[in-house]
Every structure is written in structure tokens, then in C-alpha cells.
Amino acid sequence: MHNLMQQPFRTAVLVLVWGWLLFLVLAPNLLVVGASVMTRSPGTFISLPLTLDAYRQLFDPLYLEVFLHSLYMAAMTTMVCLLIGYPFAWSLSKMGKQRQVLLVFLLIVPFWTNSLVRTYALKLILATNGLLNSALMSLGWIDEPIQMLYTEGAVIVGLVYLLLPFMILPLYSVFEDLREDLLRASHDLGAGRWSTFIHVIVPLTLPGVLAGVMLVLLPAMGLFFVPDILGGSRNLLVGNVIKNQFLDARNWPFGAAASIVLTLAMAFLMFAHRLSKRRIGEHGV
Amino acid sequence: MKKLALAGLLAVGLTGCSSEEPQVLNLYNWSEYMPQEVLDRFTEETGIQVVYTTYDSNEAMYARLKLLDDSAAYDLAVPSTYYVSKMRQEDLLMPIDRAKIEGFDQLDPDLVNLDIDRDNQYSVPYLWGTTGLAVDTADVEGEVTAWADLWDDRFDGRVMLTNDMREVFHVGLRVLGYSGNSTNPEEIEQAYEKLQELMPSVRTFNSDAPRMPYLEGETDVGMIWNGEAVMGRDTLPTLEYVYPEEGIIAWLDSFVIPKNAKNPDAAHKFISFVLKPEISALISEEIGYATPNLAARELLDDAVASDRASYPTPEDMVNAEFQTDIGDDALQVYAKYWEMLKSGQ
Amino acid sequence: MNRWLPRTYLTLVYLLLYVPIAVLVVFSFNESRTGYDWGGLSLRWYEALFNNRAMVKAMWNSLWLALSAATISTLIGALTALALHRYRFRGKQVLNGMLFVVMMSPEIVLAISLLALFLLVGMQLGYVSLLLAHVTFCLPFVVITVTARLSGFDERLPEAARDLGASDFVMTRTVLIPVIMPALLAGWLLGFTLSLDDVVVSTFVSGPSYEILPLRIYSMVRVGLKPEVNALGALLLVFSLVMLILSQWILLRSRR
Numbered sequence: 001m002h003n004l005m006q007q008p009f010r011t012a013v014l015v016l017v018w019g020w021l022l023f024l025v026l027a028p029n030l031l032v033v034g035a036s037v038m039t040r041s042p043g044t045f046i047s048l049p050l051t052l053d054a055y056r057q058l059f060d061p062l063y064l065e066v067f068l069h070s071l072y073m074a075a076m077t078t079m080v081c082l083l084i085g086y087p088f089a090w091s092l093s094k095m096g097k098q099r100q101v102l103l104v105f106l107l108i109v110p111f112w113t114n115s116l117v118r119t120y121a122l123k124l125i126l127a128t129n130g131l132l133n134s135a136l137m138s139l140g141w142i143d144e145p146i147q148m149l150y151t152e153g154a155v156i157v158g159l160v161y162l163l164l165p166f167m168i169l170p171l172y173s174v175f176e177d178l179r180e181d182l183l184r185a186s187h188d189l190g191a192g193r194w195s196t197f198i199h200v201i202v203p204l205t206l207p208g209v210l211a212g213v214m215l216v217l218l219p220a221m222g223l224f225f226v227p228d229i230l231g232g233s234r235n236l237l238v239g240n241v242i243k244n245q246f247l248d249a250r251n252w253p254f255g256a257a258a259s260i261v262l263t264l265a266m267a268f269l270m271f272a273h274r275l276s277k278r279r280i281g282e283h284g285v
Numbered sequence: 286m287k288k289l290a291l292a293g294l295l296a297v298g299l300t301g302c303s304s305e306e307p308q309v310l311n312l313y314n315w316s317e318y319m320p321q322e323v324l325d326r327f328t329e330e331t332g333i334q335v336v337y338t339t340y341d342s343n344e345a346m347y348a349r350l351k352l353l354d355d356s357a358a359y360d361l362a363v364p365s366t367y368y369v370s371k372m373r374q375e376d377l378l379m380p381i382d383r384a385k386i387e388g389f390d391q392l393d394p395d396l397v398n399l400d401i402d403r404d405n406q407y408s409v410p411y412l413w414g415t416t417g418l419a420v421d422t423a424d425v426e427g428e429v430t431a432w433a434d435l436w437d438d439r440f441d442g443r444v445m446l447t448n449d450m451r452e453v454f455h456v457g458l459r460v461l462g463y464s465g466n467s468t469n470p471e472e473i474e475q476a477y478e479k480l481q482e483l484m485p486s487v488r489t490f491n492s493d494a495p496r497m498p499y500l501e502g503e504t505d506v507g508m509i510w511n512g513e514a515v516m517g518r519d520t521l522p523t524l525e526y527v528y529p530e531e532g533i534i535a536w537l538d539s540f541v542i543p544k545n546a547k548n549p550d551a552a553h554k555f556i557s558f559v560l561k562p563e564i565s566a567l568i569s570e571e572i573g574y575a576t577p578n579l580a581a582r583e584l585l586d587d588a589v590a591s592d593r594a595s596y597p598t599p600e601d602m603v604n605a606e607f608q609t610d611i612g613d614d615a616l617q618v619y620a621k622y623w624e625m626l627k628s629g630q
Numbered sequence: 631m632n633r634w635l636p637r638t639y640l641t642l643v644y645l646l647l648y649v650p651i652a653v654l655v656v657f658s659f660n661e662s663r664t665g666y667d668w669g670g671l672s673l674r675w676y677e678a679l680f681n682n683r684a685m686v687k688a689m690w691n692s693l694w695l696a697l698s699a700a701t702i703s704t705l706i707g708a709l710t711a712l713a714l715h716r717y718r719f720r721g722k723q724v725l726n727g728m729l730f731v732v733m734m735s736p737e738i739v740l741a742i743s744l745l746a747l748f749l750l751v752g753m754q755l756g757y758v759s760l761l762l763a764h765v766t767f768c769l770p771f772v773v774i775t776v777t778a779r780l781s782g783f784d785e786r787l788p789e790a791a792r793d794l795g796a797s798d799f800v801m802t803r804t805v806l807i808p809v810i811m812p813a814l815l816a817g818w819l820l821g822f823t824l825s826l827d828d829v830v831v832s833t834f835v836s837g838p839s840y841e842i843l844p845l846r847i848y849s850m851v852r853v854g855l856k857p858e859v860n861a862l863g864a865l866l867l868v869f870s871l872v873m874l875i876l877s878q879w880i881l882l883r884s885r886r
Contacts, residue, residue, distance in 0.1 A: 003635040009799040010717060017710045017725070024766045027734075028743035042613035043375060045351070066628055072694065086745065088643050091636030102874065104704045106814065109870045110651045111823045113863040114847045121650035126659070129502040131653065149503060150489045160649070165823070166771070169816035173779045176812045211778035214733070215771060216819075222736045232489025233448045236627040242736045247344035248450055249615065249620030267727075312837040316850055321682060336837045337684060338846060345833060352745055353755075358838050520662075 024230075030055040036256035045252045063241070063258070067265065070238040073152070074220035077159040081216050082209065084160070089171035089208070093178065104172065107244055108165055115162050119229050122161060126154055126230070147245035158226040166215040174208030183225035191204065309332045310551040313350075313359040315538070316580050318340060320571040327558050333551045350377055350543055360546040361555060363540035366536045367610040369399040369408045372609075377630045378400040378407045379542040385553040391580040397536060405627065408539035410577040412569070415597065415605070416452055417572035419544040421499055421522040429506060431530040432456045432623065441486050445498045445507030445553075448625040451608055452508065452534055459531040465606045468615035477622040484626065493510075500523055503512035511594045518594075526594040532604025533597075537577070569595075658860035675857040679865070682858070685846060689862075692826060692843035695757065699764035700821035704814055706765065707772025707821075709759060711857035712806060714773070715780045716788070730830045731768040737830035740767060753838030763835045764825045771824065772817035780806075 036054055041047035092103055110118070125131045127146040133145040146153055178201065187198040224239035233240075242262070245255035295526030312319070316339040324335045345367050350362065350372070372378050383389060383405075386468060392410055398440060400508075402408045421428045424443070428434075434445055435456075447455050451575040455465035488504050491497065496517030498504040508519070514526035540559075542552045558564060565581030575595045576582060582590055590596060611619070653846045658676070662669025679685060710729075715720060744763050745755075753759055775796075787809075792800040836842060850859055856873070 003793040008645045009797070009802070010713075011814075012711045013713050014717070014719060016706065017713055019566065020706055020769075021725060021728045021765075022743070024747075024762060025732055027749045031727075031746050032735075033738055040613070040617075045348075062625060062628060069628075073829075078687045081422075084643060087636075088641055090638050094636050094657070095640075101815075103640070104819070105874045107647070108819045109867065109874065110647050112826055112870055113651060113654070113866055114844055114859075116829070116848055117652055117654065117843075117859055117863050121654045122499075124653055125650060127501040127503065128756045129500075145502075149501070153841060161647075164647070166820065169820060170775045171815075173775060173816050177779065187858045204757075206780040207781040214774055218733045228448070228491075230314060233491070234487070234489065235628065239736050240627075241624060244620065244624070245323075246738050246742060247348060248623075249616055249735055250344075251617060251620065252742075259736055259739040262736070264733055266734050267730060270730075282833045313838070316846070316848075321684075336839055336841075340833070348742070349834060350744075352749065373869050429784075509801065558641075 004122055012083060022248070032256045035252050036260055038253050040251050040253050042250075045250065051253075054251075055261070057254055058257060058261055064239055066102045066236050066239055069235070070221050071269075072158070073155060073237065075215050075234075076156050077163060078167075078213055078217045079229060080156065080160045081164055082212065083213070085164060085167035085171055086205075086209070087170050089175045092168075093175035101175070108170060112166055116225060116229075118161065119158055119226060122154075122158055123169075125231060128183060135182040143146070145257040149230065150234065152231065152235065153237065155227050158230040159220050159223065160225065162223070163216045163220060166219070167212040170206040170215060171205065174205045179203055209257035216272075220265065289414070291452070303330050306480060308548075310335045310548055311358050311360045311554055312337050312555070313346065313543075314364040315363060316496070318363065318538075318572060320568060322571075323559070323564055323568060326564070327503075327555060331551075331554055332560070333554065341513050347372065358386075358547060359543050360548045361554040362541055362543060363411055365540050366539050366608050367401055369381060369539050369541060371610045373402060373407045373584070377414070377544055379544050379546060380406050380550060381409060381542060381556070382553060385557070386549075386560070388562075388578070388580075389556040390563065391560065392579050393577045393579055396577040399537070399607065401537075401607070402539070408541050409560070411559065412572065412574040413529075413535070413537040413538050413577055414574045415511045416447065416455075416508055417511060418493075418516055418527040418529050419450045419499060419507055419517075420525045420527055421505045421510035421521065421523055424505040427511060427518075427582060429527060431460075433460050433531070435486070435506065436460075437595065443486055443505040444483065444486045444488060444491050445495065445504035445509075446487055447495055447508045447510075450619055451611075453490075453606070453626075454623070455484075455534050455606070456508065456531075456620055459529075460604075462531075465532075465534060466609045466611055468611050470615075470618050471623060473615070479590050480626055482487065511575075514594050515573050515592065527622055528601040530604075532606055533601070535602070535605045535607050537607065651863070654860050654862040655867065658857060658864040660717035660857060660860075675861040676865075679858045679861045684841070685843075685858075685862070688841050688843045688846050688861065689759075691840055695760055695764065695840075695842060696822050699761055699768060699825040700818050702761070702774050703765040703768035707769050707817055708776050708810065708814055710769070711773045711776035711810075712802065714777065728772055732767060733770045733847060737828075740833035741831040748835060755835060756840045758881040759837070760840060760842070763831050764828065767828070767831060768824050771820045772814075775817040775820065776810050776813045779810050812872045835841040844862045880883060 033254040035046050036065070037050050037052060039051055039053070040048060089203050092100060095103060098265075123130070126249075127133070128145045128149065132148065133142075136142045136200070137145065182200060184197060186200045191199065197231065221237075223238040224237065224243055227233065227235045227237050227240065238258075242255050245251045245258060298312040301351065310333050312335055314337060319337065324337060327425055328334055338359070340349070343525060345406050346364060350359065354406050369378075386409065389405075389409065396410050397405050418429060418435075425440075427439075434440075439445070446456075454473065456468050458465050458472060459481040460480055461472070461475055463469075465609060466478075482624070487507075489498050494513065495509045496513040498507075498508070499517055509526065511526055512522060517524045528550045540552075540556050542549055546552055560578060562578060562584055565576045565578035566584040569576040569581065569585065570589060573595070582596070594600065657671070659671050660669055661672035661674065702799055703759045710725070713719070714725065735743075740763075744759075744766070747761075748755065748759050787805050788801050791805045792798075796804065825842060832845055836845065845863070847859055
């Protein structure tokens with residue numbers, strides 16, 4: 001009886017999900033894989049014969065450097081987001097239930113203003129003639145404007161500003177579930193604040209941290225307009241290379257191959273990270 | 286229920302596409318590149334509604350028109366310089382029926398019949414401009430007269446280049462005395478090496494609004510488009526536009542009709558409408574770039590018409606070069622060196 | 631002490647988040663064209679904005695698209711997360727992998743591959759193609775958010791519900807949905823934000839029949855921050871804040 005009732009629902013869910021992903025994710029990505037092993041062609045973008053030239057081109061140390069630099073920028077961004085977002089989500093979950101919803105919306109509302117517009121607003125603040133330098137100078141804290149725009153720091157500030165909610169929201173949804181009685185139990189058992197934090201709170205919120213890291217790190221690798229606007233386009237990041245290959249250089253096989261290798265490299269990193277986590281966990285307990 | 290909703294959505298989507306009355310002109314253009322007033326007046330006069338859709342680079346426009354091919358619904362597009370010849374060679378365009386175009390003979394003879402489209406069978410010039418040197422005379426002492434001056438030590442960290450592969454290499458090639466349209470890998474490599482020396486001085490690349498780094502106080506000297514220089518002068522009167530000795534980079538944006546346009550008649554009417562002297566003059570004054578329409582130039586405000594930044598003298602145009610299609614293989618060479626330049630190798 | 635520390639921290643971060651927005655709102659009243667000098671108070675940019683019919687239409691298109699894309703992706707995303715969490719079936723890793731690929735694909739690759747697909751099946755470009763694309767790139771964000779919430783979830787609850795005779799559907803509705811509600815809200819908000827902001831994918835999969843706001847803004851902003859855009863940002867902000875306050879007020883009243 002139960003089975004009969006639950007089968008249709010289960011089937012419907014699986015069909016919908018699989019259908020969507022097969023049609024809109026697998027199919028287009030097969031096209032990408034296909035494009036990556038074709039030959040670049042001036043008239044039609046791609047043509048036969050099949051070749052692995054695009055992958056061979058990727059062996060250039062130039063691209064390894066670009067990848068590592070992008071990874072470094074994305075990792076810095078993720079770390080700053082985590083440092084700001086973790087206490088933020090925690091504090092948020094301590095507010096009254098009703099106020100929480102309001103605060104979550106208040107958090108997201110600035111993000112409904114186009115990200116490009118906000119990036120330009122940041123530029124108004126960071127420029128040599130900008131608001132921050134003028135403010136600091138009129139306060140007498142500095143005599144000469146500081147160069148903030150077109151630096152790596154500016155790029156990271158921009159990325160953090162754009163991606164922060166992607167860290168906070170998943171964290172918030174796990175903190176929201178953190179049960180007071182567990183904390184009290186830990187306290188009653190004689191654990192100090194710090195010990196409770198390390199042994200109870202961190203493990204319980206870890207899924208949220210991992211989700212947040214995914215949601216920040218991966219998009220940060222591909223955002224190309226922030227390094228363009230705040231970094232002065234002097235930093236070549238992975239997203240820029242792939243976009244240039246598709247549009248400016250019109251080398252689609254190469255762009256497709258770069259995208260595939262990027263995806264595989266990031267998947268490998270995530271996988272390796274999870275494995276090492278698991279091993280540490282085994283030893284720790 | 287979900288199916289119903291989906292069907293509903295589908296219906297909404299479809300009715301959006303299949304508007305019955307043919308009197309719509311789908312114009313695919315650069316953003317902010319046509320005053321709303323022009324569109325309104327065109328609709329008033331002809332009853333044809335204009336749907337204005339935008340793109341932000343020739344590359345994106347080209348890729349889309351090419352991919353969409355048969356399902357393309359655009360009646361008119363505005364590619365720059367050599368994209369006209371490229372699209373024409375790849376059979377993406379429809380010939381323009383000169384009999385239906387009024388006012389073609391008012392166009393500047395120097396700007397029609399170019400190599401990109403002999404006899405203008407497929408294109409009609411819309412606006413044109415140049416990429417030259419910008420100098421903020423408040424911060425720069427001494428003369429700046431040539432591209433080569435950018436390599437001067439005194440500009441360390443104060444130089445701006447456009448974020449455009451072809452334009453930046455154009456400068457490098459011209460400084461070495463080569464054509465800005467070189468397809469010779471050795472020349473391109475030399476240009477790369479020359480530009481590499483410039484890189485430590487370069488503060489930023491900008492092809493969105495090249496006047497901004499000068500206004501922000503980030504840079505003092507570098508490349509700029511003439512229209513941007515004119516706009517920038519409003520706020521920063523010391524910003525000067527200089528025609529470099531090695532020659533300026535010239536470009537021309539033209540109307541073309543995509544091969545599968547649904548309403549080529551309306552497209553022809555629109556081109557004729559824009560070619561009216563008073564409309565061309567209005568556009569030029571509003572957008573800030575030069576009109577190729579000689580009859581319109583006479584209607585312009587004196588201050589605009591005599592502005593050397595917008596309307597160069599014949600001497601300014603000595604050594605000027607239009608960009609041409611360099612072909613796909615040379616493009617790969619450029620792209621490679623561009624990446625190396627950007628990543629600091 | 632424990633009360634004011636979180637509050638101070640929250641206030642500080644909110645301040646930082648709103649500073650750039652405040653700059654934008656202030657400059658939307660600036661008479662001068664560039665952002666770097668103050669030319670006096672003026673409403674001319676708001677006037678320019680309202681006279682721009684295409685812009686207003688694009689705004690409504692965008693809002694409608696973001697609403698529908700966020701809702702559908704939350705629905706499908708939540709079901710995907712539940713299926714991954716609750717059911718045993720073949721190809722789980724493949725499913726996870728596909729979501730990862732969506733997150734990792736550079737926008738331009740997603741854009742061109744989706745466009746190629748739509749052209750292959752002969753789909754008209756417009757609202758439907760935009761919707762399909764937007765739902766697809768919002769999906770992994772919802773799935774990851776909901777999964778994070780589910781992984782901390784007490785497994786005995788659904789068991790108990792089933793023992794009490796609830797069908798899977800009933801159990802999902804009465805036990806799981808309430809539990810994942812905060813994650814659904816979070817996922818919906820992320821989806822709405824992403825959709826409202828997307829430029830690259832939309833550039834490729836939209837047609838002239840359905841132009842959306844980010845495309846217009848993108849190209850406008852790129853030619854030098856236009857004050858109209860500031861005005862638009864300010865309006866959107868005020869609109870969302872008013873909606874927010876209104877919904878809170880309704881909620882409060884209904885409680886009484």
C-alpha cells in the first residue's frame with residue numbers, strides 16, 4: 001500500500017529532475033565536448049576533422065599560471081567571505097524569528113541592484129579622486145591619495161562584495177537549525193566556550209561551510225568583469241581567457257577545451273579536499 | 286497543473302514572437318548609439334515600430350548573427366569597419382537596394398567605397414571616429430605628439446590603453462613602422478616585445494569608457510576614442526586629443542541588413558530616414574561622434590563642426606589607417622601574444 | 631554582553647553592504663553627468679528614465695523572468711535535493727556531477743552551448759528560452775543550499791512519519807518541507823538575485839521579442855556609469871524595501 005502511494009511521487013520527481021538535467025545540462029555539455037575535439041574554422045567556428053590540438057595547446061605553462069593565479073584570487077575571496085559570513089550568519093540566527101526574515105531580506109536587497117552597477121559604485125569609492133581618498137584626506141589621516149583602484153586588493157574587495165550572500169545564506173540555513181539544547185548540554189557537561197565551538201558548533205555547521213565555499217569559490221573563478229573593472233584588466237583570469245577565446249580569438253575548440261579542463265581541475269580539487277577531510281576525520285575521532 | 290502553467294508560459298512566449306502586423310523594425314545596435322528621439326520620430330512618420338536591441342561588442346554581435354542564421358529576427362545591425370567585409374564574405378548580409386535609399390550621395394566621398402565594401406553594396410555608413418592620444422595637460426609637462434612618446438619614462442604608471450587587442454597591437458606595430466593590419470607573425474612578435482616594454486607603465490586597460498581613468502585621476506596619457514575625449518573635456522577641460530605622428534586608428538560603423546531580415550523594406554526606410562541631414566545632425570550632436578553625412582555637417586553647431594577632435598583636418602588624417610580583416614590565422618597569433626602581454630610574460 | 635556583540639557586528643556588516651548603494655542613490659540626484667563631481671540636486675535622471683519606455687518595459691520583463699525562474703528552480707532544485715537525499719537510485723554521482731558542471735562552466739560556455747541546443751531543437755528565442763536557461767543556472771545554487779540543510783536533519787523523523795502511515799508525498803509535505811523552509815527561502819533569493827543579474831547567458835539566448843533589463847544596463851554602464859542607471863538602482867532599492875516593509879506589516883497584522 002505504502003509502496004503504491006509513494007512510487008508515483010518518486011517516479012515523477014526522478015523523471016522531472018533527470019529530464020531537466022539531461023536536456024539542459026548533459027546535452028549542451030556534450031556539444032561543448034564535441035566542439036573541443038573539432039578543428040577551428042574561420043567560416044563556421046568549428047569543423048571536422050577531429051583533433052586533440054586544443055588540449056595540446058593548453059599545456060602551455062602560461063595557462064597553468066593563469067589557472068593558479070585565478071585559484072589564488074578565488075581562494076582569498078572565499079576566505080574573506082567565510083571570515084565575514086560565519087559570525088554574521090551566527091549572529092543572525094540569534095535574533096528573534098520574525099526579525100530574522102526581515103534581516104535576511106535586508107541582506108539580499110542590495111544584491112537586486114545590478115552587480116555591474118554596484119561594481120562601478122565601488123569604483124567611485126576606491127578611485128584616486130574617489131570618496132574614500134577624499135574622506136581620508138579631509139580627515140587628515142593621509143596627505144597623498146592611496147592607490148586602491150586597479151590593484152589585486154580592489155579585485156578581492158569587489159569579489160567579496162558580490163559573493164558574500166552566497167556564503168551567508170547556506171550558513172544561515174544551518175545555524176538556524178543549530179539547537180540550543182545541544183549547546184546547553186555541552187556547557188552542562190563542563191565544556192568551555194571555545195571547546196563547545198570546536199567540538200559542537202563547527203562540526204554541526206560544517207555542511208553549511210562547505211556549501212558556502214562551493215557557492216563562492218566556483219563562481220569567483222569565472223567572474224570576468226570584476227578583474228576588468230576594478231583590476232584594470234591587467235590580471236588575466238581564467239574567465240577572461242575563455243571569454244576571449246570564444247569571442248575575440250574565435251577559437252571555439254580551444255575555449256571549449258579550456259572550460260572542460262577547468263571543470264575537471266576544480267572537480268579534482270574538491271574531491272581531493274573531501275578525501276583528505278575524511279582521512280583527518282578518521283584519525284581525529 | 287505544472288503542465289498547464291508551462292503551456293501558459295509557452296503561450297506568453299509565443300505571442301511575444303509572432304506579432305501579426307509586419308510593421309516592426311528590429312534594430313540590433315550598440316547601446317546608447319541612437320537617440321530615442323530619432324526612433325520616435327521615425328515611428329511617427331512611418332508608423333513602423335522600432336524594437337531596439339543592444340550588444341556590447343562586434344564579436345558578440347557577429348557570433349549571434351552567425352549562430353542564429355535562419356532564425357535571426359534582426360532587420361538592421363551596425364557592425365564596425367572590417368566586420369562588414371567579414372560578414373559580407375561569409376554571406377550573412379543582404380544587398381542594399383540603392384534605389385530605395387535616399388540621400389546616399391550626401392555622404393563623404395572619403396568614407397564610401399572603402400575596401401571593406403566596394404561600391405557599398407551591403408553597407409551604408411552611420412557614424413565614424415578615431416582612436417588617438419589623450420593627454421591631460423594639467424599633469425603632463427612637455428609635448429606629446431606620437432604614440433612612441435608613451436614609452437617615455439616620465440609616464441611610468443600613468444598610461445592607459447584601450448582594452449582592445451587589435452587597437453593596442455596597432456599602436457605597437459605603427460611605432461615600429463609596420464602597418465597596423467600586419468599579418469606577418471614576425472612583425473606581430475616584434476610589436477609584442479615593444480609593447481612588453483610599455484607594460485610596467487600601463488596603469489589600466491579600458492574599452493568601456495576610456496575617458497573615465499583620466500577623469501578618475503588614475504592616468505594622464507594614453508589611448509582614447511575621439512568621442513570620449515570630447516565628452517571627457519566637459520568635466521576635465523585639460524584633457525586634450527592628439528593626432529599621433531605615426532597615424533591615427535580610424536573606424537566606421539555602418540548599417541547592414543542581415544540576410545534573413547524579416548522586414549528589409551522597413552530597414553531601407555530607416556536608413557533613408559537617418560540619412561536626412563537634420564536627423565544625422567541630431568544624432569551626431571547627441572552621440573558625440575562624427576557623421577559621414579556632409580549635408581548634416583553644415584547644420585551642426587559651429588563649435589561642434591569646427592572641433593578638431595570630432596572632425597579632423599586632412600593633415601590629421603595623414604597615415605591614418607582603417608582596420609581590416611586580418612584573417613583567422615593571424616588572429617590566433619595576436620590572441621596568443623595578447624594573453625602573454627596581459628599575464629605579464 | 632552577549633546580546634550587543636552580535637547586534638553590533640550585524641549593524642557593521644549591513645553598513646558596509648549599504649555604503650556603495652547609498653553612494654549610488656546620492657549620485658542619482660546629481661545634476662552632473664560624471665560621478666566624480668557634484669553638480670547640484672536634480673531629478674533629471676529620473677525624468678530621463680521614465681521617458682525611456684523600452685527601459686521600463688525591460689524592467690517588467692526582467693522582474694517577471696526572475697520571479698518565474700527563481701520559483702521554478704526552487705521547486706525543481708528542492709525536489710532534486712530531496713531525491714538525492716532520500717532515494718537510492720542509479721546515477722546519483724552523475725546527477726551531482728552535472729550540477730557541478732553547471733556551477734563550474736564559465737558563463738560564455740553555458741551561453742553558447744545552450745544557444746546551440748535551442749537552435750538544434752528549433753526553439754524560438756524569447757521568454758521560454760530565457761526561462762529554461764535561467765532555471766538551469768540557478769538550479770545548483772538551490773540544490774546545494776537545500777542539501778546543506780538536509781544533511782543536518784534527523785533521519786528518524788521521516789521514518790516515524792512513514793511508520794505512522796504517511797505516504798512519501800504526505801511525508802514530504804508535512805515533515806520535510808517545513809524543515810527545509812529556510813533553505814528554500816535562501817535558495818529562492820539566490821535564484822532571484824542571479825536571474826536578475828545575469829548578462830552573458832541572456833545576451834545569447836534572448837531574442838528581440840523579450841529584452842531584459844540587465845542587458846540594457848550592462849551596455850549602458852559600460853559606456854561610463856550613466857546617471858539614469860543610478861536612478862534605476864535607487865528605484866529598485868526603494869521598491870524592494872517598500873515591498874519588504876509591506877510584507878512585514880501584513881505578517882504582523884495577520885498574527886494579531
